[in-house]
Structures are given as structure tokens and as C-alpha cells.
Amino acid sequence: MxxxxxxxxxxxxxxxxxxxxxxxxxxxxxxxxxxxxxxxxxxxxxxxxxxxxxxxxxxxxxxxxxxxxxSVSSDQEYSRDKFGSGWSDTDHDGQDTRQEVLISQNTGQILLSPSGKVKQGRWISMYSGQVIMSASEIDIDHVVPLSWAWKHGASEWSNTRRESFANDERNLLAVEASLNRQKGDKGLDEWVPPANKCQYIARFVRVLKLYQLNLTPSEKPVYTRLVEQCQKE
Incomplete structure (x- = not known):
């Protein structure tokens, strides 16, 4: 037996x-x-x-x-290089993603440096409504932060998909460096900008759905409430 x-x-x-x-x-x-x-x-x-x-x-x-x-090991922990080595030149035109965003979101006249990089322009930050003229004061923010995405499903993606996500202009905004660094890798339950909150929430949720990132059980009711509040305004 x-x-x-x-x-x-x-x-x-x-x-x-x-x-x-x-x-x-x-x-x-x-x-x-x-x-x-x-x-x-x-x-x-x-x-x-x-x-x-x-x-x-x-x-x-x-x-x-x-x-x-x-099992989670050191090589499975989040690091920026899991999403590619910095900004990519995805269309091979000589301008990396930072330069592309600075150009596409500029609302004034662009001034380039001798090396061809964007030096000055006119950007209106979604996070504050402030006008910024110097590119050196601009950060290109991932609306859905890379570290946040990693914890919510991106750790299971291929390297190619993660690099594509990191350079997807639908998830990028030219904003003041101070607010970008204040935000860090926070989700909607921890941080929303001082201005244009509902626009920001809508964009965050759009990217979340586009890439099928997953919310935790504790996050879901918070995100639902934020979206519903914006729909009433």
C-alpha cells in the first residue's frame, strides 16, 4: 500500500x-x-x-x-536600469526622450545650446500652473512612476516593454524639478499636485489601464473615490 x-x-x-x-x-x-x-x-x-x-x-x-x-532576490528589486539606461532615442532622430518632451510640450520659442540640446523655451507646469523658461529647471516626470509600476506589475514585464514604458510620452510631463522630487515614487493615494488635480488623476489612471497595472486591495477604494470625486466636479 x-x-x-x-x-x-x-x-x-x-x-x-x-x-x-x-x-x-x-x-x-x-x-x-x-x-x-x-x-x-x-x-x-x-x-x-x-x-x-x-x-x-x-x-x-x-x-x-x-x-x-x-522568490524576491537582489536582481529582482527595483532599479532604474531595469527600465533601460536613461532616456532613449526611440525614433533615432538624434533627440532622446527628454529632448522630445521638452520640444513637444513647449509653448514658446525654443533656444538650443551649441550641442543641440534644448536650453530655453516656455513650459506651463501641469502640477502648479507656473511658467518655466529654463530647461535646466525642468524635470521630465513619469506620471506613473517607474518604481510604482515595478511594484504593481512591471516586474513581470520583459526588459523591452519596461524600456518602452519608461519612454512613453503619454506618461511624461515637463514640470518643475521641485514638485517632481516632492512626488518621488508616490501613487495617487499618497500624492496629487497642487494644481490640475483631476487632470493628473485622469492621466495616471489612463496609463494604469493602458499598461494593465494592478492596484492593491487597499488602493482600489482610494483610487475609485478620487475618480468619482473628479467626475462630480
Whole structure:
């Protein structure tokens, strides 16, 4: 009897380990914890959920299966270089993302330095409404901070997707350095700007949904309340 139990346990262990994780054509990773697992017919196979997520996949909405159990180690902690080495020149025109944002969000005449960098212009900060004329006083802020994104799902993205996120102009604003640094890596439950609060909240939520970042149970009611308050104004 004991031998039979041992054999059954070995078989069950093998069966669990051998489970195929399916990445659908829409990039969603399904294991047996997904209610759609049996319905996914066209997919890319992965040996486990971690591998699928590491390749740029994402979990289904309302996923109720076993959570990813990869242990957190030093190389999985947030660092800026996980989102690329600084600003990228994504369109290869000689201007990196900072320069592109300074140019696209400028409302006056641009003055370039001898090296071709933006030196002066006219920017209206969404965070304060203040007019800023010197590029040296401008920070390019990630509305949804990189560190915040890392903790809410970006740690499971591919390096390419993280670099794309870090340089996505839909998530970037030219603002005064002082308010950007006051904000740090805070979410909506910890910080909103002195001016244009509802515009900021709407933009934050838009990016959150665009990249399917996840809120914690304690954050959800706060974010819902902020959005509802803005809808009433």
C-alpha cells in the first residue's frame, strides 16, 4: 500500500510540474488557475507561469489561481536600469526622450545650446500652473512612476516593454524639478499636485489601464473615490 501511495505521489508531482502554461495571442498567460485555460486553443507554450510572465505576458483579469512564487532576490528589486539606461532615442532622430518632451510640450520659442540640446523655451507646469523658461529647471516626470509600476506589475514585464514604458510620452510631463522630487515614487493615494488635480488623476489612471497595472486591495477604494470625486466636479 505504501509503495502504491509513493508511486501516486510521484505521478501527481510530475503531472503538476508538466502542466503547460499557455500564452494566448493577446499576450495573456493561462495556467490551470485561469477559468479560460481550457478555452485557449491557439497559444505559445511555457513550462511555468514565471517563464510566461518574464517573456512579456500578463495574468488574466480577476486571476484566482496560485500566485507566482518566484522568490524576491537582489536582481529582482527595483532599479532604474531595469527600465533601460536613461532616456532613449526611440525614433533615432538624434533627440532622446527628454529632448522630445521638452520640444513637444513647449509653448514658446525654443533656444538650443551649441550641442543641440534644448536650453530655453516656455513650459506651463501641469502640477502648479507656473511658467518655466529654463530647461535646466525642468524635470521630465513619469506620471506613473517607474518604481510604482515595478511594484504593481512591471516586474513581470520583459526588459523591452519596461524600456518602452519608461519612454512613453503619454506618461511624461515637463514640470518643475521641485514638485517632481516632492512626488518621488508616490501613487495617487499618497500624492496629487497642487494644481490640475483631476487632470493628473485622469492621466495616471489612463496609463494604469493602458499598461494593465494592478492596484492593491487597499488602493482600489482610494483610487475609485478620487475618480468619482473628479467626475462630480
Amino acid at each position: 505504501k509503495k502504491i501511495l509513493v508511486i501516486l505521489l510521484m505521478f501527481m508531482t510530475f503531472a503538476v510540474n508538466a502542466e503547460v502554461v499557455k500564452m494566448s495571442n493577446s499576450g495573456i498567460c493561462h495556467n490551470s488557475g485561469s477559468q479560460y485555460y481550457s478555452r485557449v486553443k491557439n497559444y505559445t507554450s511555457y513550462k511555468d507561469l514565471d517563464s510566461c510572465l518574464a517573456d512579456g505576458g500578463r495574468l488574466p483579469k480577476n486571476y484566482k489561481g496560485i500566485a507566482v512564487t518566484t
